[in-house]
Amino acid sequence: MKVAITGGKGGTGKSTMATAISIVLTDKYKVMLVDTDVECPDDHIILPIKREKIKDITNFLPKFDRKSCIKCGECSGICKQNAIVYVKDNYPILIPPQCNGCGACLLTCPYGSIHKDTQIVGSIYHGFLDEKKVGKQIAENFILISGEIEIGCESTSLVVNATKEHALTFQDQYDHIIIDTAAGTHCNVISALMDVNCALAVTEPTPLGCHDLELILLLLEKMGIKSKIIINRSNIGDSNMVKDLSKRYGVEILAEIPYEKSILKLYSQGAPVSHSKIKEFVENWEDLK
Amino acid sequence: MKIAVASTGENLGAQVSPVFGRCSYFVFVNVEDGEIKDSKPLENPAISQSGGAGIKAAEIIANEKADIVISGAVGPNAYDILKQFGIKIYKIAAGTVEHNVEYFLKGKLEEIQGPDSMKQGRGMGRGMGQRR
Numbered sequence: 001m002k003v004a005i006t007g008g009k010g011g012t013g014k015s016t017m018a019t020a021i022s023i024v025l026t027d028k029y030k031v032m033l034v035d036t037d038v039e040c041p042d043d044h045i046i047l048p049i050k051r052e053k054i055k056d057i058t059n060f061l062p063k064f065d066r067k068s069c070i071k072c073g074e075c076s077g078i079c080k081q082n083a084i085v086y087v088k089d090n091y092p093i094l095i096p097p098q099c100n101g102c103g104a105c106l107l108t109c110p111y112g113s114i115h116k117d118t119q120i121v122g123s124i125y126h127g128f129l130d131e132k133k134v135g136k137q138i139a140e141n142f143i144l145i146s147g148e149i150e151i152g153c154e155s156t157s158l159v160v161n162a163t164k165e166h167a168l169t170f171q172d173q174y175d176h177i178i179i180d181t182a183a184g185t186h187c188n189v190i191s192a193l194m195d196v197n198c199a200l201a202v203t204e205p206t207p208l209g210c211h212d213l214e215l216i217l218l219l220l221e222k223m224g225i226k227s228k229i230i231i232n233r234s235n236i237g238d239s240n241m242v243k244d245l246s247k248r249y250g251v252e253i254l255a256e257i258p259y260e261k262s263i264l265k266l267y268s269q270g271a272p273v274s275h276s277k278i279k280e281f282v283e284n285w286e287d288l289k
Numbered sequence: 290m291k292i293a294v295a296s297t298g299e300n301l302g303a304q305v306s307p308v309f310g311r312c313s314y315f316v317f318v319n320v321e322d323g324e325i326k327d328s329k330p331l332e333n334p335a336i337s338q339s340g341g342a343g344i345k346a347a348e349i350i351a352n353e354k355a356d357i358v359i360s361g362a363v364g365p366n367a368y369d370i371l372k373q374f375g376i377k378i379y380k381i382a383a384g385t386v387e388h389n390v391e392y393f394l395k396g397k398l399e400e401i402q403g404p405d406s407m408k409q410g411r412g413m414g415r416g417m418g419q420r421r
Binding site for chain 2: 080
């Protein structure tokens with residue numbers, strides 16, 4: 001079963017929740033945690049994990065053949081990313097970090113002067129828990145698949161898709177897959193949410209938390225994904241705002257996790273966060289199907 | 290000598306713009322023997338680009354064969370393009386396009402030697418509004 005942890009607003013505790021849920025599940029199941037917040041993956045920092053790079057993710061990049069190029073500038077004209085600069089009577093200039101690899105220039109060039117090259121847009125990592133810190137059974141039942149974008153590159157959803165595709169090639173070996181998404185509702189979050197059985201929207205009871213929660217609930221509704229709400233730091237702000245949204249969108253509140261010193265303590269020690277309220281709903285994880 | 294000034298309006302009396310890629314107009318000012326000869330405004334088409342506005346703006350300036358740009362901070366991509374075409378960048382002072390050209394001619398403007406440290410200029414393209 002694939003469950004996504006999302007929520008709209010940043011800093012509400014998506015990764016904290018994703019890692020905590022994963023650790024509770026490892027008690028009985030084999031768990032794969034997929035960190036798709038490729039711009040700043042941090043599940044390996046929250047948990048005592050050592051990551052190993054498995055492979056690079058590459059994408060198409062145009063390569064200009066100056067022998068046949070007649071400096072017409074059509075490649076630059078078609079490029080919506082402004083990755084190709086054309087100044088009259090000059091060869092086109094490529095700005096690689098702008099290129100999203102769409103290949104329009106390759107198809108447009110009337111003289112076949114553009115060839116296929118590649119650039120590295122990100123990398124995929126496998127992460128394993130430190131056995132000494134979490135115990136043998138938990139370490140053996142857990143794997144982290146983490147995608148990380150190359151600095152300066154903007155093709156986030158491409159890296160998310162490649163990370164997910166890689167992770168799903170050995171999904172059969174795991175009972176539960178937890179997908180930790182980035183904040184927001186943009187394309188890389190959409191890519192991360194594709195094909196999940198259920199999405200848990202982690203929010204905080206603040207006006208901004210609720211504003212962004214509404215956006216993600218609308219997105220999940222549009223994508224036809226079953227969803228539930230987790231209120232984190234439930235004892236700050238005003239939980240009624242979240243409850244109103246819950247009613248309006250008919251999305252159940254799965255749990256309310258309070259803001260407690262014990263949680264912060266574990267977090268700052270680099271240990272998995274644990275709380276009775278988290279254990280409570282993870283007990284009935286299969287019901288999310 | 291042709292000077293491109295990032296501007297909020299079309300003529301010499303318009304206030305200069307602190308942003309480069311998404312300024313409203315570029316005013317191209319021709320200078321001969323230390324005096325302003327004429328000027329020509331160009332509406333900046335890069336203003337509505339979803340991304341890479343600075344790149345597009347630099348391309349426009351290079352195509353106009355300007356020798357000098359007077360602007361606020363310039364991002365790294367735009368800076369590299371302007372440099373490749375030997376176009377020098379000078380930092381704006383408060384005031385109008387005309388004032389800034391005069392300041393430049395009197396040697397009072399500072400040459401920008403490197404790109405602004407912000408990675409992507411001041412653009413708000415690519416759905417930035419939905420990000421964290």
